[in-house]
Amino acid sequence: MTPTPDHVLLVDDDPEIRQLTAKYLEQNSIQCSTAANSHEMRRMLQMQRVDLLVLDVMMPGEDGLTICRNLRADGSAYAQLPILMLTARTDDADRILGLEMGADDYLGKPFVPRELLARIRAILRRSRALPANLQTTNSPNRWRFSGYTLDALSRQVRNPDGILLVLTSGEYRVLQVLLNHANKVLSREQLLELTQGRSGDAFDRSIDLLISRLRLRLGEPARRLGLIKTVRSEGYVLATEVQAE
Template sequence: MREDVTKTDAILLVEDDAEIGELISRYLATHQIEAAVVADGRAMDATLAARDFDLVILDLNLPGEDGLSICRRLRDGANLPIIIVTAQGEDVDRIIGLEMGADDYIVKPFNPRELLARVRSVLRRSRASAQTKEPAGGRFYQFEGWRVDIMAHQVTAPTGMKIALTGAEFDLLYALCERPNRVLTRDQLIGLTHGPTASPFQRSIDVLISRLRQKLESDPKNPKLIQTVRSEGYLFAPQVLRA
């Protein structure tokens, strides 16, 4: 059976506990995923400058520059997928990490199989983002002057400006464009954007909705495109055309 990831996938693990880093890298290697391990942000920067990686696993509790600051820098500098690692019960760090653009998270202590599932899921979504298959019915969505190029994964504002979205943000917008004027629950959106390995942490969808509103809405505090349906979920309100 073909693996979901190939031997060309390379992961950078930012983890200051050498024993944990070694265990994770060995486990991922048995599943055809190469993992380099560094202990802090400075070593991470040097390693990223020397070679390319497909994904970063980032522990938030690091010496020197903290993981949240590193997450912000990574997201500002490149569209490299990020999985953050948080301590059990640290919901605030988890939410802030997602707000800063992390694609997923995992809570310590975790089962290596869960980490592998999350890595595969994020890599799968990242690869899907890079593919150029044209969906049935057209390659563009248009709404309220906005234009979404599905093949190129580009979003253009009514002003003509290109708007940068993370992979997770684009997946959410794609799911909404596919299902306009329908109430979608948080569980449905988690399944549509994260797949079968999705976390039950529903607040992650709220954070993703908030991030998307900041980029699409003229007034994010009074959204007209992505509306909240109390006690139910979210509704994408505009008329969506496919071309």
Template sequence: MNAIMPNMDLATRILIVDDDPGIRRLISSFLDKHGFQTATAANPIEMREKLAVDHYDLIVLDVMMPREDGLTALRSLQGRDAPAVIMLSAVGSDVDRIVGLEMGAEDYLAKPCNPRELLARIRTVLRRREKGGARSPAAPAAAEDVHDQRRFQGFRIDMDMRMLYDPDDRMVNLTDGEFRLLRAFVEHPRRVLTRDQLLDYARGEDSDHYDRAIDVQVSRLRRKLGETRGGGELIRTVRNEGYLFTPTVAKG
């Protein structure tokens, strides 16, 4: 046993339970690359078979499965030595989330979810369990995992985890280019930024010829921020100059 455990994921065993083989492969492959030991099950019956012969520290459990759903399966995962459970569901309503948490799940994520967010939630749950702490349904991310966060117009962006949440606290899926562009706007709010400045601020290592896509990226970002659904003009075009990010941005 290592006293310091520089990489807490090395010996951690995770079971992914989902009836979709593509999702099982995606999550398993992603977590394997981050040092976890994973196994998969297509349904709760296979889950219980694997639990009977192996120990798992955490289960990623889908809610919507045929014959026996995840919430029913969750009832059988009670007890002092039961693994932690993170629920995944395509039905991301508050009611379903609350029911899952009240039944003993440590956390709940709506599908489709960003694998990076799932990874962050898994690490948070495992750290909390290691310290013997109880889960907090109102705050799924532990305080130690709160990084550089900014807020604008009801949105929340985690600059370190590269995640954006809308005013209903649902994750907005952004491409790498869209995130870099939004970060540039958030770090320079209420200032006119030329296309060349946006290119400099948002450029990544793999962004050759990115300048030619600035206008396209802005259009896509506007759509994802909900401007076309009455969310207001968050990114204003300034003729012959560039773009202006109009909201006030607050830290924390």
């Protein structure tokens, strides 16, 4: 049986970019649908399965950053949809803002189609499984920690009141890695490697942003307990007892 190709939805107000990019991705075994704005995007999300969203930042009306923020906050089935942002701006502040809004990766315009393809494939790999060095034959199906529960089978996290928490794929991976290494300080470089399979440079703030967002998602009980602690000049640690089932 032929496997179902990955499906990417490209949202960009430039018709030439939509046409050329979709053609290139289709030639490389990735199904690509396109939308010119947020209205068309939402209509397509309701009509068909989408594995990854490619969002242009600079669009008239609802821009890419706003779309990303709203998707992450609405609690729908697409709250964890992997998102790659595109922008013609070169300011690092835009990249940081995109990551803060919940984007998984960022690519500047003009871009080389081959690099876009590589980034799409890398994001999809990361969104579906932990890296090989975290995949063990006896990996637990459920973790309990300070009243919270993470269910690896349903990929759901609930707080001490039993309320379902909406986490992005990146936030979920960071939490799962911290649980696997509870009470052990992990550096930013180790967290990047374990969650994204890559190393970072001195200015890479993606882990800091993910930790900050994860703390917000976990809410007041986690803040009160100091669940995720920052260790100066070293990294982060999940400071609690963890029960694996």
